Amino acid sequence: MKARKPVQDRGIQTRTAILDAAKALFAEKGYHGTNSKEIAAKAGVATGTFYSYFDEKKPVFFEVIRGYYREISDAVLADGALEIYSLPIRTKSDFRRLVHELIRALYKAHTISPELHREITAMIYGDPEVEQLIREEENKTITLVGALLAKVSDRLAVEDIGAAVEVVVHSAEEVIHRLRMFEHDIADERVLNELEDMMYRYLFVKG
Amino acid sequence: MKARKPVQDRGIQTRTAILDAAKALFAEKGYHGTNSKEIAAKAGVATGTFYSYFDEKKPVFFEVIRGYYREISDAVLADGALEIYSLPIRTKSDFRRLVHELIRALYKAHTISPELHREITAMIYGDPEVEQLIREEENKTITLVGALLAKVSDRLAVEDIGAAVEVVVHSAEEVIHRLRMFEHDIADERVLNELEDMMYRYLFVKG
């Protein structure tokens, strides 16, 4: 049976309920640790209902992934980054602020669900479709940051902007994710400061 | 029945065969995608034999993890890093070389099995024991790099060495891992160069 596309309000609510339940369970117990019956139960619907909204478990995960990246992206942009992006950047301290704000925004955005984040990145392999999907989402970030750097390219200390974006984005993502995800002795603030220093010097200080 | 500790030669060989098979399969198909029967088959033994050497699938994974980190560590050290570590570092170009060599050594070490690496890091969650184990292994790296930086602390541009080590290690690991792991348009060399620049400027160029 093909998955239903709900048009009525009730149907849309059910679909959302399933996605929310799935999101929570994936975050808590992982994709493999969660089964469709549980998702249905948590969503307050029958197993069969689950399958009338989704063909399989996987597409549910896809949607959750998409939703997650949308949330992160919205959060970063909403959090002043967009504003910065549109303001003129001239002075040295403007650059510093740019880096600072972006890192803080990303850090803030990662409150959303570090558990889900790890589950998503963990699943990047194992299924080519999942990889494809995640790469696409990541590329949006890469493109965004690339555009941002392009805007200030005359002041950049780096030459290979394409490669630089990769380095910068994945480094920042990883360091911040780990702060959110794990217990650690060093205060987050200290690590964020160092990360900021690293980014700033790399991008704007000629060595 | 408790896992067997082989005493005869044959037993030791079998145990190794099982671990090798498991390692290959985990790398290829992931932990969840691999089952004990397959491992046994690939190792050329019966299912029961698998279970007389290991209580469950998990401890096999543990051993594989340990072995992997040992390999990586051996490779990095063997690959000149150790040598650098023991040589005097004075001039600007010495620092540059230090960073360069370490990054290249790490890159080289990641040939070993990027697939296994991702599977290991993916499994860092879901099982507290796995997390514990991996954290321990990671800490060895952190400590090593920390010691290295301490040696040149008077020339370091960073102040908070503890936080800096975290930032540096995880950034480098992540960027390199991605190079090994994914298809991408940008040549590895370009990314490695940028990574090197970033590290160098951060650590040794006051901004």
Added chain:
Amino acid sequence: MKARKPVQDRGIQTRTAILDAAKALFAEKGYHGTNSKEIAAKAGVATGTFYSYFDEKKPVFFEVIRGYYREISDAVLADGALEIYSLPIRTKSDFRRLVHELIRALYKAHTISPELHREITAMIYGDPEVEQLIREEENKTITLVGALLAKVSDRLAVEDIGAAVEVVVHSAEEVIHRLRMFEHDIADERVLNELEDMMYRYLFVKG
């Protein structure tokens, strides 16, 4: 996944079918000789269905035990014992009749399934929960017989009624169970007569 509590009619029927099948198989081949797949097959359901109604094999056995004792108890009571219990007992031959009727009722009740009976008593050990459950059911009998004897305590030849009940109940149970259970040369009637004599003299004839 937790055992299902059926709500629909169909589910209740399935549950009953599983219990019936299990009961028959436990009686025929013993608890250890019966496996879940067989139970499911005999009940006409898939293996998975079995496990959606019961978490394990053991709880099925529990239910079968409970059902068995209920049947026995119902049979004994229905079979005139209850009536006797409520009638006045005065003369010597009343006492004789009391003993006679109870023993015959018990004998009759043991038609139900001597095989299951032995399997149940055999399983009294090995699992504390099973023991607990069986002891509880046995105590109901002890209590019932104790009450019966208490009613005629002034005519009883025994003094320690508490101990007497234990002796009487377990002796009768065992002798009758063996009649039902095993091939033997001596006719059941002869053994029952002797059992009756033993009980009667013990309880009502001062020696």
Added chain:
Amino acid sequence: MKARKPVQDRGIQTRTAILDAAKALFAEKGYHGTNSKEIAAKAGVATGTFYSYFDEKKPVFFEVIRGYYREISDAVLADGALEIYSLPIRTKSDFRRLVHELIRALYKAHTISPELHREITAMIYGDPEVEQLIREEENKTITLVGALLAKVSDRLAVEDIGAAVEVVVHSAEEVIHRLRMFEHDIADERVLNELEDMMYRYLFVKG
């Protein structure tokens, strides 16, 4: 490979060690709960050695059963019963003493291993060979007690001695076994006294 019949001392010791280990484990964990590897381990030999002394697990159990009945029988006879059996029995109190001594001897004998006893009786079904073996051993008791009663037949209150023996032996066995086997509130002594009363009145007091 056919089971070995050891002739040398060492072989006999090994065989005994295996049987002792098996006996202890069967008593502790039941026949089904014990596996050959464990038996071998507890006996301090290799698995293979176990199988060079016994073809299968079952014959080990057979031997254990035989040994157990021999022990019980020896204990009862050694414990004065034999003496009574050979002494003249005339007076009322002689009969009383006869019953008393036999019951106490049986009670004493059941110290040996109530756990093994239950495991043996539990296994009476499930395997025809086991049943056969146990019945034979039980019949020895029946015959012995039958002979005893025959000796005093002129003073017996029962007429059907054959049936009486069955009733008496199984009742006593069961009641005593339960005393040994289970926790209970009533003191053993009280139950034994009642059992004695029951037996005495039944056998020697005309009602």
Added chain:
DNA sequence: GATGAATGAGGTTTCATTCAT
């Protein structure tokens, strides 16, 4: 003869998915 490693059939259990109501 003893050792302990190896076997593999068979049991238990799980869960994504389908289907009858």
Added chain:
DNA sequence: GATGAATGAAACCTCATTCAT
């Protein structure tokens, strides 16, 4: 459309027994 019961393939694991050394 919704429900929850049913499916069965496939995973996990055990252990009586055989076999190579």
